[in-house]
Amino acid sequence: FRGRRGDTVKILxxxxxGLCLFTKRLEEGxxxxxxxxxxxxxxxxxxxxxxxxxxxxxxPKTSSRNSLTML
Structure with missing residues (x-):
């Protein structure tokens, strides 16, 4: 579920x-x-x-931190 302002998400x-309800609200954005x-x-x-x-x-953007170099 999504809040009207788009700053809250609820996941059932x-x-x-049984059931579990997760909620996350953004402080900004x-x-x-x-x-x-x-x-x-x-x-x-x-x-x-x-x-x-x-x-x-x-x-999505790839991160160079996750690259692996083999010598």
Whole structure:
């Protein structure tokens, strides 16, 4: 679920033991939210992780920190 201002996201997660509601609210800015189609939003785990980190998941950037050089 997304708040009207775009600064709050709520995630309902279910497993065999029950339900859990996660909430995150930004102090400033907005979450970059995907387009809604037929009243639903579908994103991958990676996109969700980036959304929660307030990263633009539509244009991911690679980091040179994660590169590996073999000699």
């Amino acid at each position: 997660w279910a497993d065999a033991d 907005q979450f970059i939210w995907p387009a809604v189609r037929d009243g639903k939003v579908s994103i991958t785990r990676s996109q969700l992780a980036m959304l929660l980190d307030k990263l633009d998941w539509r244009q």
